[in-house]
Amino acid sequence: MLNCKSLMAGTALALFSLAGIADSAPQRKAEILHLLKHDCGSCHGMRLQGGLGPALVPERLKPFSAEQLAATILHGRPGTPMPPWKPFLTEQEALWLAGLLKKGIEP
Amino acid sequence: MRWFFLIAAMLVPLAGQAAASPCLTRGTGDMGIIIERAAGSLQVVDTTAHSELFRVEGLGDLSHASAVYSRDARYAYIFGRDGGLSKVDLLCGTLVKRVVQGGNSIGGAISQDGRLIAVSNYEPGGVKVFSAESLELLADIPATRLPGGKGSKTVGLVDAPEQRFVFGLYDTGEIWIADLTDPKAPRLQRFKDIGRQPYDGLITPDGRYYIAGLFGEDGLALLDLWHPERGPSRILNHYGRGKKQLPVYKMPHLEGWAVAGDRAFLPAIGLHEILVVNRDGWQPAGRIQVHGQPVFVMARPDGRQIWVNFAFPNNDTIQVIDTETLKIIKTLKPGKGALHMEFTPRGEEVWISIRDLDQVKIYDTRTLEQTASLPADKPSGIFFTSRAHKTGL
Known part of the structure; x- marks a missing residue:
């Protein structure tokens, strides 16, 4: 599903994973979760059970690494309505979000 | 006469005690509902008094919820993201029935005769038809199967004259007409290759033309329901999206039909533009540069103004356009998450839900000033009962 470019971007992202956004202000995390619920939610469902876009639940995300998911978040998926969120999220933030989604989260 | 009033006055408290629920005795013409998307609830409101009448809870996941009304405008049918179909009694403020369909x-x-409720589903793709009275399932119309067995997502479902429903199939690029004259045996007309990824649809208020917006192509598909045998045609081809496709942070909605005189107004996809179409021949008649990617483009009922809201990250703004000059006459900043707008039946007011402020703001459409507000929990869709008598709403 993910193309080569995304995979490469994902690998590059992995380098940032150690830093994570553990140090980020809790306020920023709250902002990202708000974005997830209401803006990602307009296609993926507010409870992430899917809509025009697929469900973002651990079972479905299992085949993908956090890095791959972060790359999809940042760069979008050409040919589908999934847009790139790079203007609004840093690479660390996307990776943090991808990790949360893989673990399972109810926003 | 006096004894009559005396007896009536004595009876009122008794009647009040006897009643199981405090249902209202009034007309519903100046009522409506406000969806509270996160709480899974809705408010029943009075649009004359600007007040909440009831709060109805337990409606499930209401992200992207929409509603239609029974023809007596007493009941609202709410379609939730989780597949829930709920019937709410506006006069009693109660959830009459809820099915997860x-x-x-x-x-x-809702069908032309008010007897059928049709619901379109992403999962499993297709349309189900229910009795408006009992919510009993009457017909199941599965969508075209995709490789792997899943059904195509169905989108842009509207009612049409002659007891028909019309909808688009997102994954397979089709428009279907379903004739439900006999609900037990729907008659289908399928139109293939109408364009890639129809994402929403609308029907003109006269019920004649169905228009599907295409995400995967630059243009829209038009079907003349007076002459379905002629098949769909393409309008605004290579006009809307431009050469470089821009990312879309919220899919625009085609619900409702912003029309003023000979011109109709449509949201462009990905661009900060509204497309103007001449209804005579469906030719492009101009573009209006606006503040962001438009989501809802709605005409005041008299057609004199167009009100527009925008996708993230510009969803704190509303713009008002004069339909004669095509100029923006006002830019409002009502707050973050300005998700939906609804005009009162004759358009002197517009109600706007402001999600992040937990408020619905009410504007006078002549002065373009805010006149009132109502508290609401993460409000999204606002639906007034005047929709009960409009095709496609």
């Missing part, structure tokens, strides 16, 4: 639904419609 699919895994993931995107909207619905």
